[in-house]
């Protein structure tokens with residue numbers, strides 16, 4: 001039996017009638033741009049995240065960029081972030097005219113190592129942009145503390161971690177939250193979508209102005225803005241899926257438990273780590289192994305899909321060559337890129353499929 005890495009149709013099929021009706025109603029409503037479903041979703045999503053406000057935007061990448069602009073990041077500023085993330089995190093910083101300043105990761109959590117942030121703060125630093133990678137919250141108590149002491153903004157890249165918690169609070173409620181509704185994320189739509197969360201009313205207003213061509217009043221443009229609105233049809237889908245999100249996360253966590261049980265005896269594998277203060281959402285279940293490529297080839301031959309997130313740290317990517325980094329600058333991130341392997345973990349994966357994946361892994365290690 002082949003084991004797929006991801007199959008969204010398993011989530012959508014049982015919702016088909018409900019989705020079809022709601023989508024058709026919205027399609028024939030004539031209200032396509034910033035319609036009633038976007039407004040309702042914004043209220044519902046803010047409540048879910050434990051934030052005062054949320055604003056729908058066109059993608060997760062846009063959510064980071066607009067959050068940075070709203071946080072006051074300007075050309076020439078520096079933004080501290082992780083080199084071990086999806087490219088969009090650093091792209092959004094560069095779109096603002098700012099410079100990504102990387103801080104190496106904690107090899108156990110794959111998240112920015114908060115104890116190394118302070119040494120990278122300069123007069124130009126404007127914000128800290130932690131990424132809650134693979135669905136696990138970064139150390140938000142320490143990060144918020146450093147930011148407050150240095151008067152820096154905090155923008156959380158929550159793209160992979162919708163619903164994740166740190167010290168009992170959801171991500172996106174600590175600083176400005178930047179979320180993605182790309183189909184593979186914890187809460188996904190049928191294309192691109194994103195949202196920003198904030199506890200600050202003026203910031204909410206500012207983001208609403210930014211996403212709509214910098215316009216406070218129709219055809220008066222106060223700042224250079226963006227065309228970055230969450231689509232009404234995507235909001236319809238998200239409103240149907242948001243009430244299911246906690247149960248989808250529990251299914252991911254149950255799948256993770258099955259992996260932990262079956263793989264814990266294999267000493268060549270480092271399993272994902274869940275710190276005490278954090279509730280992991282397992283958007284990815286990412287293990288570390290020394291001979292990663294060989295294991296991946298073995299799994300592929302057995303029909304078990306897997307992915308490498310991410311094979312090249314951002315400081316070594318050609319697109320960021322202008323920053324002047326070289327191999328060796330961030331050793332933990334570079335070690336991770338050689339060893340990480342993400343296994344299938346989506347909520348609707350069956351126990352039999354997980355057993356099959358684990359069997360293939362144990363077979364490889366002859367255990």
Ligand SMILES: *Cc1c(COP(=O)(O)O)cnc(C)c1O
Nearest residue numbers: 059060061086088089159180182
């Ligand atoms: C997916 C992702 C993004 C970008 O989201 P899009 O909706 O695809 O633009 C940003 N950061 C991280 C860490 C992501 O995984």
